[in-house]
Amino acid sequence: MKNDVRQGVRSHEGAVSANRGILLGLAYRMLGSTYDAEDVVQEAYSRWYAMSEGEQRAIRSPVAWLTRVTGRICLDHLTSARVRRERYVGEWIPEPLRDLGVWSSTVDTLVDPAEQVMLDESVSMGMLVMLESLTPAERVVFVLHDVFRLPFTEIAEVVGRSPAACRQLAVSARRRLEKRQARPVDGAEQHRDLIVEFKRACESGDFDALVNLLDPDVVVHTDGGGKAHATRRPIFGAEKAARLFLGLLRRQPGMEFVGEDVNGRPGYIVRLNGAVTSVVATEAHGNVFTHIWMVVNPDKLHDWTGAGHRHRI
Numbered sequence: 001m002k003n004d005v006r007q008g009v010r011s012h013e014g015a016v017s018a019n020r021g022i023l024l025g026l027a028y029r030m031l032g033s034t035y036d037a038e039d040v041v042q043e044a045y046s047r048w049y050a051m052s053e054g055e056q057r058a059i060r061s062p063v064a065w066l067t068r069v070t071g072r073i074c075l076d077h078l079t080s081a082r083v084r085r086e087r088y089v090g091e092w093i094p095e096p097l098r099d100l101g102v103w104s105s106t107v108d109t110l111v112d113p114a115e116q117v118m119l120d121e122s123v124s125m126g127m128l129v130m131l132e133s134l135t136p137a138e139r140v141v142f143v144l145h146d147v148f149r150l151p152f153t154e155i156a157e158v159v160g161r162s163p164a165a166c167r168q169l170a171v172s173a174r175r176r177l178e179k180r181q182a183r184p185v186d187g188a189e190q191h192r193d194l195i196v197e198f199k200r201a202c203e204s205g206d207f208d209a210l211v212n213l214l215d216p217d218v219v220v221h222t223d224g225g226g227k228a229h230a231t232r233r234p235i236f237g238a239e240k241a242a243r244l245f246l247g248l249l250r251r252q253p254g255m256e257f258v259g260e261d262v263n264g265r266p267g268y269i270v271r272l273n274g275a276v277t278s279v280v281a282t283e284a285h286g287n288v289f290t291h292i293w294m295v296v297n298p299d300k301l302h303d304w305t306g307a308g309h310r311h312r313i
Contacts, residue, residue: 026143032095033094034303040077044066044073045066067144075136075158078139089232092223096267124264125281127177137169138170141166190287195259207246220241220291220294222244222293224296225297229248229296230297268280
């Protein structure tokens with residue numbers, strides 16, 4: 001009997017540790033911040049380890065329990081985050097991801113390639129920005145159900161509402177996202193070609209070439225958080241956007257532009273004397289960029305500057 005108990009505990013511990021990536025990916029999609037996601041997952045694990053062995057053994061699926069707890073903590077965090085972001089200097093943009101693989105872990109049921117595409121899309125900068133338009137409850141329900149495929153009966157325990165109410169929250173979230181859905185580029189290679197041309201135009205200061213790479217209705221968002229020079233409101237239109245980039249990213253001795261994937265999509269980073277000063281995420285359609293997000297807040301560039309993540313589990 002004792003051996004059976006010990007085996008059960010080891011099995012639970014294995015499941016708990018093996019699914020950390022799932023929880024981090026879940027929390028990042030809900031919060032748009034790796035720092036906050038790690039804090040939330042740390043808290044969820046703390047609650048697990050605070051229970052006795054008997055209480056842990058009574059939980060049939062540790063990962064399901066941890067997922068629900070992570071969702072509840074995220075819901076509380078989103079509610080308080082709205083207040084904090086009202087005091088944020090300028091626009092708040094989700095933290096850009098360098099290594100998408102670390103944050104793309106998913107549950108075993110997601111084996112359909114079409115569903116994997118949805119999972120990857122859910123971590124793109126465009127989708128994360130759109131998720132910011134949802135209420136905290138809508139965001140939690142949408143991520144748990146539409147992305148991670150949890151049933152509404154389980155989600156109801158997370159948000160404290162009935163399954164029927166959760167279903168309505170999901171419908172409301174989809175409607176909002178459909179209205180704001182950006183048109184993606186036709187192919188990754190075409191998107192990468194645009195990045196090369198954009199990089200060349202910025203480096204050479206070619207205003208006309210830069211304008212031709214931007215949709216007439218392009219929208220540019222910058223996030224400095226009051227800690228780096230950035231515009232505080234979106235910039236609309238190709239010519240204004242071109243002037244912004246040639247002003248903010250004016251070629252200086254020691255400055256270089258490097259193409260890199262940002263949140264799983266082609267983007268680039270700007271280095272000055274070897275140090276990363278900004279990360280730029282993009283969305284495009286046809287042969288022009290439609291949305292550009294430039295993060296210059298140093299607090300959001302740890303993964304790009306060599307500081308690394310703050311893993312604690």
